Amino acid sequence: MIGRLNHIAIAVPDLAAAAALYRDTLGAKVSAPDDLPDHGVTTVFVELENSKIELLHPLGDNSTIARYLARNPEGGMHHICFEVADIIAARDQLRSEGARVLGDGEPRIGAHGKRVLFLHPKDFCGTLIEIEET
C-alpha cells in the first residue's frame, strides 16, 4: 500500500537555527519558512536527493508541536510520511486491519497542498505515521 518515503518530520525549538544547521553545516537545500495555521505549525523543508526533512515549529497557542517540545525540549523526530496513491482506500484498508486514524478520519490538506491523514503511533511501533496522497 505505502509508496515512497515522502519526508521525515523533526520538531525543533528554534526554526532558524535548525534551518541554518541543515543549510550551512549539512549543506542541504532549505526552503523559506511556511506558516500553516490550520496545523498549528511553521515548516521548513530540507530537500534531499531521495526525500525531504520537514522541520516543524509551533504556531499559535494550541499546537501539538508545542506539546511535543514540552516533553522533548531539544526537539526530536515527530513523524514519518509515506505516499499512498488513494488516501481513502488506504484509510479504509488500514481501519479494516485495526489501525487507528487520528482526528475525525477525514483527510486534511497538508504541507504540500495534498490530502493527508495521521495514524496512531501506538499502532505503528511508537511512531506517528502520516500518509499523503500523491
Ligand code: CO
Ligand atoms: Co509531515
